[in-house]
Amino acid sequence: MAFKSLPANPVxxxxxxxxxxxxxxxxxxxxxxxxxxxxxALASERSAGKTVPxxxxxxxxxxxxAMTPESFEGVDIALFxxxxxxxxxxxxxxxxxxxxxxxxxxxxxxxxxxxLVVPEVNPxxxxxxxxxxxxxxxxxxQMVAAxxxxxxxxxxxxxxxxxxxxxxxxxxxxxxxxxxxxxxxLDDKPLAVEHFAHQIAFNCIPHIDVFMDDAYTKEEWKxxxxxxxxxHAPALELAVNCVRVPVxxxxxxxxxxxxxxxxxxxxARAALEAAPGIVVMDDPAAKSYPxxxxxAGSDPVYVGRLRQDTSVPHGxxxxxxxDQIRKGAALNAVQIAQLLLSR
Amino acid sequence: MAFKSLPANPVxxxxxxxxxxxxxxxxxxxxxxxxxxxxxALASERSAGKTVPxxxxxxxxxxxxAMTPESFEGVDIALFxxxxxxxxxxxxxxxxxxxxxxxxxxxxxxxxxxxLVVPEVNPxxxxxxxxxxxxxxxxxxQMVAAxxxxxxxxxxxxxxxxxxxxxxxxxxxxxxxxxxxxxxxLDDKPLAVEHFAHQIAFNCIPHIDVFMDDAYTKEEWKxxxxxxxxxHAPALELAVNCVRVPVxxxxxxxxxxxxxxxxxxxxARAALEAAPGIVVMDDPAAKSYPxxxxxAGSDPVYVGRLRQDTSVPHGxxxxxxxDQIRKGAALNAVQIAQLLLSR
Numbered sequence: 078m079a080f081k082s083l084p085a086n087p088v089x090x091x092x093x094x095x096x097x098x099x100x101x102x103x104x105x106x107x108x109x110x111x112x113x114x115x116x117x118a119l120a121s122e123r124s125a126g127k128t129v130p131x132x133x134x135x136x137x138x139x140x141x142x143a144m145t146p147e148s149f150e151g152v153d154i155a156l157f158x159x160x161x162x163x164x165x166x167x168x169x170x171x172x173x174x175x176x177x178x179x180x181x182x183x184x185x186x187x188x189x190x191x192x193l194v195v196p197e198v199n200p201x202x203x204x205x206x207x208x209x210x211x212x213x214x215x216x217x218x219q220m221v222a223a224x225x226x227x228x229x230x231x232x233x234x235x236x237x238x239x240x241x242x243x244x245x246x247x248x249x250x251x252x253x254x255x256x257x258x259x260x261x262x263l264d265d266k267p268l269a270v271e272h273f274a275h276q277i278a279f280n281c282i283p284h285i286d287v288f289m290d291d292a293y294t295k296e297e298w299k300x301x302x303x304x305x306x307x308x309h310a311p312a313l314e315l316a317v318n319c320v321r322v323p324v325x326x327x328x329x330x331x332x333x334x335x336x337x338x339x340x341x342x343x344x345a346r347a348a349l350e351a352a353p354g355i356v357v358m359d360d361p362a363a364k365s366y367p368x369x370x371x372x373a374g375s376d377p378v379y380v381g382r383l384r385q386d387t388s389v390p391h392g393x394x395x396x397x398x399x400d401q402i403r404k405g406a407a408l409n410a411v412q413i414a415q416l417l418l419s420r
Numbered sequence: 421m422a423f424k425s426l427p428a429n430p431v432x433x434x435x436x437x438x439x440x441x442x443x444x445x446x447x448x449x450x451x452x453x454x455x456x457x458x459x460x461a462l463a464s465e466r467s468a469g470k471t472v473p474x475x476x477x478x479x480x481x482x483x484x485x486a487m488t489p490e491s492f493e494g495v496d497i498a499l500f501x502x503x504x505x506x507x508x509x510x511x512x513x514x515x516x517x518x519x520x521x522x523x524x525x526x527x528x529x530x531x532x533x534x535x536l537v538v539p540e541v542n543p544x545x546x547x548x549x550x551x552x553x554x555x556x557x558x559x560x561x562q563m564v565a566a567x568x569x570x571x572x573x574x575x576x577x578x579x580x581x582x583x584x585x586x587x588x589x590x591x592x593x594x595x596x597x598x599x600x601x602x603x604x605x606l607d608d609k610p611l612a613v614e615h616f617a618h619q620i621a622f623n624c625i626p627h628i629d630v631f632m633d634d635a636y637t638k639e640e641w642k643x644x645x646x647x648x649x650x651x652h653a654p655a656l657e658l659a660v661n662c663v664r665v666p667v668x669x670x671x672x673x674x675x676x677x678x679x680x681x682x683x684x685x686x687x688a689r690a691a692l693e694a695a696p697g698i699v700v701m702d703d704p705a706a707k708s709y710p711x712x713x714x715x716a717g718s719d720p721v722y723v724g725r726l727r728q729d730t731s732v733p734h735g736x737x738x739x740x741x742x743d744q745i746r747k748g749a750a751l752n753a754v755q756i757a758q759l760l761l762s763r
Contacts, residue, residue, distance in 0.1 A: 237676050279598075280711050280714060281672050284709060320739075331661040333580050361631035368624060388579075
């Protein structure tokens with residue numbers, strides 16, 4: 078299917094509007110003054126009739142409607158944040174209605190013909206869609222956003238990354254679990270464990286998503302295959318280690334990169350400073366570096382602790398932080414929609 | 421100075437007996453039934469007269485005495501956990517008294533003639549001392565304990581490590597700060613920041629100890645130089661990234677190792693399982709892996725998430741956890757003392 082151009086003022090549906098990412102999608106549409114002719118808040122039958130905040134709407138809120146295949150008639154852009162099962166179930170109806178589905182789930186990311194897009198990194202891919210564009214995994218987005226500007230000036234051979242991922246990646250109820258467990262821990266009460274495999278309060282869990290046959294987690298696998306797809310770099314080598322930490326909503330990543338040719342810290346810094354969506358926050362003398370507990374609600378991918386990695390030829394190390402719900406999910410999805418409108 | 425053999429029942433002094441590590445040293449002496457003829461609890465003038473728990477003592481406690489150069493007369497083994505300045509100030513008096521100083525501070529670790537010892541890794545080094553033996557940095561100890569058994573069967577070329585370090589590394593008051601900040605955060609009150617550079621509750625701080633000229637922290641530098649010294653491996657390449665996380669007292673580390681020759685996961689696992697002081701906790705299907713929030717007070721270095729790192733020839737990745745106050749400090753120091761008694 079060839080790329081169909083969208084109206085200047087599209088009808089937008091948010092599927093999963095009551096979840097952490099869906100609510101943030103509405104907030105981002107509002108904050109970016111997205112030129113929607115209409116915004117529909119859709120969710121499961123259970124949530125129908127609830128209201129969700131959305132400023133341009135009369136009264137500052139939208140009434141949530143139960144999502145059915147018919148909900149997408151007249152819709153131009155459908156932002157999906159309702160989980161993989163719902164995306165799979167409704168894909169045909171959305172595409173048949175002539176809408177572009179921008180899907181935050183992992184359902185279609187590795188499907189050939191489905192672009193996987195970070196607008197700052199591979200914008201052209203978005204226009205090759207056949208009705209569905211996938212939003213990458215949160216931890217992938219913030220890594221490729223920082224790797225891509227460096228890869229342009231010195232090709233990357235290998236990446237070793239260890240993540241420090243927030244509770245928000247597991248949803249709003251998981252964030253509540255971190256809150257509640259922390260309070261119960263301090264009050265010396267028994268902790269209720271539901272959304273994570275183990276206690277997350279005052280703990281680190283080296284296990285995100287399910288385990289695969291090779292002893293890697295699916296989260297680690299996602300970061301490998303998604304990064305290669307987004308960066309058009311099938312030969313890029315990646316060693317990925319994912320860990321959940323007791324932080325509410327920003328992910329952090331410690332990244333060691335091996336380049337094929339020399340890249341100085343100064344040149345890397347200049348490339349990152351010039352890159353869209355990146356903010357370099359890196360002044361050790363002033364104790365300035367990005368921190369996940371202090372950057373919730375922000376849009377950029379922050380980079381700090383930039384230094385040479387002399388343990389390997391042409392090595393560089395850095396640390397990044399981004400809000401998992403914003404750049405890692407809702408913001409990136411809305412930016413894909415903006416990108417589609419821009420051409 | 422040649423090695424002087426110790427009496428079977430030595431007189432032991434604990435310098436800094438009221439701090440987190442000093443108290444734990446007394447507890448470890450008690451738990452390991454260390455055959456001391458006498459144990460002296462020493463601390464600053466400020467703490468003199470306080471009592472500290474120690475079971476073999478009458479009444480189950482020792483009265484703390486103010487530490488002076490004369491405190492070490494008749495002492496055979498002086499366990500120091502009072503900070504680098506105190507160790508430097510009293511070194512001469514301790515050695516002149518004929519005692520062996522086992523020092524937990526960073527003051528003498530890289531000094532030639534001062535063995536830096538992890539008993540499971542380089543026991544022979546301990547017997548080359550000239551009055552002072554240094555206890556390595558906590559994050560170094562748990563890493564070399566896991567690397568050494570692997571290095572015996574396949575030489576290690578390069579290590580990339582990212583740490584997840586607990587509040588305890590900054591002392592007992594820093595642990596209290598994590599507690600208090602967490603409560604204030606949950607109660608929506610302003611947070612008091614004193615022992616860390618920034619808020620630690622619900623945050624990660626990529627900054628431990630001071631920054632050096634090359635943009636690395638001193639903690640990162642310590643892990644590089646101490647590992648090379650302990651493992652007698654000056655050519656070993658290390659890329660080290662240290663991060664403080666909101667966990668109370670166990671450190672965790674994610675480690676990617678590149679070997680000079682093939683090493684299967686099965687062989688690595690067998691070597692680790694056979695290694696003293698190591699417990700392999702690695703059953704993904706049962707969601708079993710070591711976690712820092714759940715292993716406080718334990719002695720071993722736990723290893724899990726063992727898997728191949730296919731991003732490099734002969735690569736392996738794993739995760740380790742150890743109690744920073746025990747194996748990372750007090751336990752390792754007392755084990756050095758045990759080692760000295762054993763020959």
